[in-house]
Each structure stands twice: as structure tokens, then as C-alpha cells.
Amino acid sequence: MMETVLTAENLKRTYTIGQTTLTVLKGVSMAVNLGETLSIMGESGSGKSTLLHVLGGLDNPKEGKVEFKGQSVYGMSAARRARFRAQNVGYVFQSFHLLPxxxxxxxxxxxxxxxxxxGEAKERAKALLSEVGLGERIGHRPQELSGGEQQRVAIARSLMNDPDIIFADEPTGNLDSKTGGKVLDYLFQLVEARRHTLVLVTHSQDVASRCTRELFLKDGVLI
Ligand SMILES: Nc1ncnc2c1ncn2[C@@H]1O[C@H](COP(=O)(O)OP(=O)(O)O)[C@@H](O)[C@H]1O
Ligand SMILES: [Mg+2]
Structure with a gap:
């Protein structure tokens, strides 16, 4: 039987700028199964990043509910949610988000x-960096690395706390296709070896095809 790790029910998210209200998510419902790799595709501006932030406990929706292993993510206090995220969730962003x-x-x-x-954290960090092929680069700062290498650092960081679920937002969006392919090889290898769950947002069909299931976000809903 498939075990559900995360569910979203009727998510709505709007952005208001001045007099204008833009409704980006119009009632998104979905379930993520433990151990699957799920892609969410959609055109630029369709709300993929917004959805990933809401699913990942980073952005409170206007309506709807996110449950992670039976717990309501936005039902808990902000402080508890931050700790909950640190313990259970890993993130990989398009622009790496490393501290220079x-x-x-x-x-x-x-x-x-x-x-x-x-001490323990640094030992584990070194082991993870070796796993993404950067064992020789420890001691270097992010700006001394190429874009692909920086994203491999971000992948290692996302795995640091052995999270149940990893959210990746266009992880190869800033990389050329060859470099991006190699970064994805590392990501999928690590995720599959550890049986982590991956939710990956992309506008690329090639990237989406590497996942076990594909969803499509259009006009504020998943199809
Ligand atoms: N903080 C914000 N304030 C106002 N509008 C936003 C904000 N973030 C995103 N948007 C708008 O919401 C829509 C969806 O954005 P986003 O989720 O980033 O889409 P995607 O990741 O699919 O490109 C876009 O039209 C974008 O301009
Ligand atoms: Mg985006």
C-alpha cells in the first residue's frame, strides 16, 4: 500500500499589489506518496514556486490545508514550524542560496x-560533499565553485538533516543542459539511494520525465 507523506487540500494563494489582486493558486489539492519523485510542471508564471513554497511550509496559503505526516503545517506556531522544517524538509533552489x-x-x-x-555536523557535511563529488573542494567558498558545483553543495545541504521530503525549485534553471544533467544525476542518485521523497518543480519536460510521476499546474489548478 502506498503511504502518503504530504497532502494539500484546496490551496488558494493570492498576491495583492495596490488595487490589483492576482489569484495564483485557485484550489490545488494533491497527495505526495512516500518515496516517490514527483514533478510539477507549468509555464513560467503559472505559480510553481508559489505552490512549492506553500507545500514546503514556507508560505501560508490564504485558504486550504497542508498536512505533513498527519500534522497541519500551518496549524502550528511559526517557531514550531521552523523547527519542524529543519528536521523534516530539505530545499534546493534555482539560485543555490549559499552563504558567501x-x-x-x-x-x-x-x-x-x-x-x-x-563537530558532528561538519563530519556529516564532509561525507555528503564527497557524495556529490566535491570531497576535494572542502574549505572552498561558494564563489570559488562553478554553478553546477554550487548546486551540488546545495543538494548536499538539503540532505543534511536526513529529511523525509526534498523540495527542488527549478534546480537546473540557472545551468546549461549538460551541467544541469549532471546535477540531476547526483540529485536522483542520492534521493533514490536513501528512499527520500522528492517534489521537483520545472518547466522542462526532459527534467520532469526523470520523475516517477508528473503533475501539471495550469490556470491555478493541477491537471
Ligand atoms: N511576492 C509576489 N508579489 C506579487 N506577485 C507575485 C509574487 N510572487 C509571485 N508573484 C506572481 O505570481 C505569479 C506566479 O509566480 P511564481 O509562483 O513565481 O510562478 P512560476 O514559479 O511558475 O514561474 C506570477 O505572475 C508572479 O509574477
Ligand atoms: Mg518559479
């Missing part, structure tokens, strides 16, 4: 600093 003043081991270890000792 930290070396790559510190960047990868960062999500674990509040949960484990610094």
Missing part, C-alpha cells in the same frame, strides 16, 4: 547546527 561568507562545509552543515554538535 561561509565555506562549503559550513554551508552544508548549517541546517544541522541547531540540532547536533558542530
Amino acid at each position: 561568507e561561509l565555506d562549503i562545509v559550513e554551508n552544508v552543515a548549517l541546517p544541522a547546527m541547531a540540532l547536533h554538535s558542530k
